[in-house]
Amino acid sequence: MDKLKLIKRFLKRNITGGVLLEAILAIGIIVIVFAGIIGVSLGGLTGTLRGEEKLAATALAQESLEATRSVRDFGWNNLTAGVHGLSDADGYWTLTDAVNTVGSYTRLITITDVDAAAKDVVVHIEWKSLSGMNNFIEMTNRFTNWLNKSWAQSLAADFQTGTRNSTLITNTDGGEITLEKRADFIDTGVYATHDFTGGGDINDIFIDGNVLYVVTTNAGDGKEFASVDISNVSNGIMTDINSLELGTQANKVLVKNGYAYIATNNSAEEVMIVRLSDFNKVNSINMPGSENARSLAIVNNTLYVTKKKSSSRELYAYGIANPEGSIGSVIGSTELGADGNDIVVSGGYAYIATNEDSKELMVVRLSDYALVKSVNLQGDHKATSVIVSGTTAYVGKDREGGGPEFYSLNVASPEGTITINGSVDFGDNENVIDLAISGNTVYAGTERESGAQDKKVAIINTLNNTLTGWVDFQDAENSKSQAIAMQGSYIYVGSTNSTETLQVVRGNESGSYSDTGTFTSAAFDTGSANTTYYSLSWAAAGTGTVKFRIRTADSQANLANAVWVGSDGTNATYYTTSGASIVTAPGASKRWIQYQAEFSGGDSATPIINDVSITYEN
Numbered sequence: 001m002d003k004l005k006l007i008k009r010f011l012k013r014n015i016t017g018g019v020l021l022e023a024i025l026a027i028g029i030i031v032i033v034f035a036g037i038i039g040v041s042l043g044g045l046t047g048t049l050r051g052e053e054k055l056a057a058t059a060l061a062q063e064s065l066e067a068t069r070s071v072r073d074f075g076w077n078n079l080t081a082g083v084h085g086l087s088d089a090d091g092y093w094t095l096t097d098a099v100n101t102v103g104s105y106t107r108l109i110t111i112t113d114v115d116a117a118a119k120d121v122v123v124h125i126e127w128k129s130l131s132g133m134n135n136f137i138e139m140t141n142r143f144t145n146w147l148n149k150s151w152a153q154s155l156a157a158d159f160q161t162g163t164r165n166s167t168l169i170t171n172t173d174g175g176e177i178t179l180e181k182r183a184d185f186i187d188t189g190v191y192a193t194h195d196f197t198g199g200g201d202i203n204d205i206f207i208d209g210n211v212l213y214v215v216t217t218n219a220g221d222g223k224e225f226a227s228v229d230i231s232n233v234s235n236g237i238m239t240d241i242n243s244l245e246l247g248t249q250a251n252k253v254l255v256k257n258g259y260a261y262i263a264t265n266n267s268a269e270e271v272m273i274v275r276l277s278d279f280n281k282v283n284s285i286n287m288p289g290s291e292n293a294r295s296l297a298i299v300n301n302t303l304y305v306t307k308k309k310s311s312s313r314e315l316y317a318y319g320i321a322n323p324e325g326s327i328g329s330v331i332g333s334t335e336l337g338a339d340g341n342d343i344v345v346s347g348g349y350a351y352i353a354t355n356e357d358s359k360e361l362m363v364v365r366l367s368d369y370a371l372v373k374s375v376n377l378q379g380d381h382k383a384t385s386v387i388v389s390g391t392t393a394y395v396g397k398d399r400e401g402g403g404p405e406f407y408s409l410n411v412a413s414p415e416g417t418i419t420i421n422g423s424v425d426f427g428d429n430e431n432v433i434d435l436a437i438s439g440n441t442v443y444a445g446t447e448r449e450s451g452a453q454d455k456k457v458a459i460i461n462t463l464n465n466t467l468t469g470w471v472d473f474q475d476a477e478n479s480k481s482q483a484i485a486m487q488g489s490y491i492y493v494g495s496t497n498s499t500e501t502l503q504v505v506r507g508n509e510s511g512s513y514s515d516t517g518t519f520t521s522a523a524f525d526t527g528s529a530n531t532t533y534y535s536l537s538w539a540a541a542g543t544g545t546v547k548f549r550i551r552t553a554d555s556q557a558n559l560a561n562a563v564w565v566g567s568d569g570t571n572a573t574y575y576t577t578s579g580a581s582i583v584t585a586p587g588a589s590k591r592w593i594q595y596q597a598e599f600s601g602g603d604s605a606t607p608i609i610n611d612v613s614i615t616y617e618n
Contacts, residue, residue, distance in 0.1 A: 054137065057125045060105055061139045064123045067093040068109055069143065072119075076145045076617070079119055084109040104128070115579040117145045117534045117615045145617065148534060151524050151593075154611035159519070163232035165210055166488025166517030167599060178542070179513040179599050179606040180234070180489050185443075185459055186469035191490070191506035192236040195499050197222050197243070202494025202501055205485040208255045209564070210518050210596070211241065212485070214494060214502065215250030215262055224250045225262060225274060229560065231520040231596075233490060233504065241560060242279040246272060254296045258563070258571050259323045261303060263293035271296070271305055273323050277563055282324045288312045288333075297345045302331065306340025306352060314340045315350065315364060332369035336362055339382070346388040349414045353395060355382030361395055363414050372415045378403030378423075385435045387442075392421065392462070394442050396432025405432045406444055406458070408465045422465025426458055436486035437462075439515065439602075443471075443491060445484030457484060457491055457505070471505050488514040515602040519609070521595045523556045528618035531590045533582035535615045536575050542608035544601030547574035550582060550614075551596075554589035562588065564596055574598070582614070 067086050070093045072079045078095065085100030085107055086093055099108045108124040121143055126136045153159060156175030168180045196202075200216030200223075207213075210231035216224045223243035230238050250272075252263040259282075260274040269284035270293035287293065291308040298304070301321040307314045314336040318327050338356035345351075349372075350364040359374035360383035377383065377397060385396040391412040397405055404423035411418055426432075430446040437443070444458040457471040471491060483494035491505040533552075540546050549564040549571075562585070566573030569583040584590055593614065601607050 053127060053129060053135070057105060057127055057135070057137050060102055060107065061123045061125045061137055064107055064109060064125070065121065065139050065141060068095075068111075068121050068123070069141075071095055072143050072145075079111060079121075079143065081111050081113045081119070084111065114142065115535055115537075115581075117148050119143050145534065145615075148615045148617055149526075150613050150615050151526075152611065152613040153521065161522035163210075163237075163520045164234040164517070165231050165519075166234070166490070166514045167519045168234075173610070175610075176541075177519050177597070177599075177609040179517045179544075179601050181513055185457070185471050185491060185505060185507045188471055188505050188507055190500075190503050192233065192238065192504045193500035194228060194238045194502040194504075196226050196240075196501050200224055201496040202482050203250060204252045205483045205492055205494050205502075206253045206255050206260075207485050207487050207492070209598070210520060212238075212492060212502075213253050213255055213260060214483075215246075215253045216501075218247075218249045218265075219245075224248070225253070225260065225279075227276075227279075228502070230487075230490075230492075231518065238502070238504075239560075244274060244279050244281065246281075249292075251293065252295050254298055256298050257323075261296055261298065261320075263296050263305065265292040267291075270307065271303070271318075273320075275324070277561075283327065285318060285327055287316055288330075294340055295343045297343045297350070299345045304343055304345055304350060306336075306343045308339045309337065309355075314338065315343075315352065315369070317366070317369070332366070334364050334369045334371055336371070338362075341382060342385045344386055344388050347414070349411075351386050351388055351393055351411070353383035353386040353397075357381070360397060361386065361393065361409070361418075363411070363418075365415065373418060375409065375418050377407055384432055387435050387437055389437055389462075393418075394435055394437070394462070396435050396444055398431045399426075405430060405446070406442075406460060406465075408462060424458070424460055424465060424467050426467065430456065430458070432458075433482060434484040436484050436491070438486050441468075443484060443486055445482075445493060457493065488517050512603045513601050513606045515600070517599045519597045519599070521612070523559050523592050523594050524614075525556070525592055526616055526618060527591070529554060529589060529591045530618065531593075532617045533584060533590065533593070533614065534617065535579055536582050536595065536612075537578045537615075538597075538612045539578070539610040540607055541610060542601070543605035544599065544607035545576075546600075546607045546609055547576050547598050548612075549574055549596050549598075550584070550593060552584050552588045552590045552593045554591055556592055558589075559592055559594050 084095040087096050104127050106126040110122040112120045121141050123139045156171040159169045166180050168178050170176050200219030202214050202216050204215050212228045212230045224246040226243035227241040228238050229241050249265040250262050254261045258276050262272045267290035268286050270287040271285035273283040275282045289310040289312045291310040293305050295306045303318045303320045305316050313333040315334040317331040338354035340352050342353040348366050352362045358376045360377040361375040363373035365372045381398040383395050383397040387394050393409045393411045395407045404425040406424040408421040432444050434445040440462050442460040446456050459469045461468050485492045489507045493503045549566050551562040551564050553559045553562045565585045567575050569585050599607050
């Protein structure tokens with residue numbers, strides 16, 4: 001009996017403890033479950049809030065991108081590079097100079113220029129979450145000026161509407177521009193001629209790009225200074241640009257930075273200065289004495305002038321930093337005791353061709369204007385022309401008195417020993433009037449002292465100083481050649497011919513390319529005087545360099561007198577990087593535009609232009 005009670009008590013106690021243990025376990029499980037449920041709920045809530053924050057940030061970024069687009073649409077120039085905020089305080093979106101906040105979000109708009117017609121826009125939105133973490137999102141887009149228009153040339157037919165000077169239009173790959181092959185002038189003849197109004201004979205020729213300038217003897221009722229467009233000489237066409245009555249004989253002309261400097265026979269204005277933008281004489285120099293100015297040279301902002309033999313001096317130097325202002329007093333001068341017929345400045349020395357029998361070439365050191373050297377050439381008559389290339393001086397002289405008419409001199413030591421490398425005797429009483437050089441060839445314009453007086457150009461190989469041939473000119477009027485200039489594949493000769501004053505010889509194609517050439521586009525009408533230009537782009541290949549200028553005007557006719565300008569809006573620069581922003585000349589009208597490409601190459605290779613485009617907005 002006692003045992004039975006004991007067993008019942010044991011069982012009751014264990015049952016009660018088990019229930020308690022189970023209850024404890026159950027409560028633990030319930031706590032864990034509820035904690036999980038709460039944790040999940042709180043995590044879901046946090047995630048929801050975080051998602052909502054990101055969703056709001058994304059919506060703000062999208063709104064900011066569209067707002068920036070509306071700024072673009074309102075005006076392309078309002079889309080300035082930099083870091084900005086946005087504001088719609090005026091009822092439309094504008095960029096602000098500083099970033100701004102929208103609620104708990106910070107907004108940054110970063111704009112970067114790609115080129116004149118494209119900008120990269122990055123919208124950056126930052127915020128701090130409930131947990132204190134920093135968050136951000138970014139959206140990026142490239143905006144283009146959708147109002148832009150483009151004038152593009154890429155086909156052979158496009159380029160054929162332009163004009164060429166020593167360049168060629170080819171169709172190897174749809175249309176491209178290259179340099180012409182270098183010219184061989186042996187056995188060539190006159191390719192084209194041009195007549196100037198008035199009866200003046202050409203005394204000098206100067207070529208600057210696609211413009212040829214001439215000065216003449218006193219033309220009476222004509223003009224002694226004139227310019228001609230030679231951009232289309234490859235098609236045999238030359239067109240008058242402008243002219244000016246000087247009222248006296250003009251002997252020499254140089255063009256520098258938009259001004260022409262002219263040596264004349266006027267005893268009170270031995271040098272006249274003409275502004276080329278409007279062909280107005282804006283200044284002059286009255287040199288000591290009354291003798292004629294014969295020749296000019298310009299280096300940096302110094303003008304060197306030689307005169308006929310005078311009682312004072314024959315070489316003078318003037319500062320021309322301000323061509324339209326006060327020229328001021330003489331910088332330096334030298335007594336030559338002879339006519340200074342021609343001058344060239346090289347390496348700090350002036351080389352002067354004179355009519356002194358025993359000193360046909362004189363050398364002046366320009367640091368102190370001392371006459372440091374003279375050279376006696378064979379014969380007893382005047383030297384007429386001098387050019388210097390590197391350490392070699394080439395001198396042309398009259399036939400009278402015997403001896404060769406052409407000399408090559410080693411001037412590596414201008415104050416030391418000057419030796420004769422070689423000489424050429426032309427024979428037949430041929431006097432050298434003027435010299436021009438291209439590569440290893442010198443071209444000597446000559447005339448006969450008597451007889452038929454046919455004009456000829458002698459071709460001289462400077463590597464061995466030999467006469468390799470002649471360029472003959474048919475001339476029924478027995479006129480004389482007075483000046484010669486060389487550019488690319490063409491020789492320009494000024495003469496005393498009354499109806500064919502300027503005569504042009506085009507060389508035959510040889511195996512190598514010309515050193516330089518130009519291509520001038522046709523004029524393009526944008527249709528609006530309020531045109532805004534954005535970029536000038538081109539695709540180039542080959543070997544060598546190309547550089548561009550543009551000009552604008554209110555009409556096609558007025559483009560001919562407009563100034564060619566480069567990347568800073570002046571004639572002193574060029575566009576050398578494709579995609580550059582266009583800068584027009586100050587005050588220039590903008591409806592019509594034209595571009596000009598200058599090529600530099602030579603020998604076995606040429607640069608190639610495949611296409612050109614200009615973007616603009618009306």
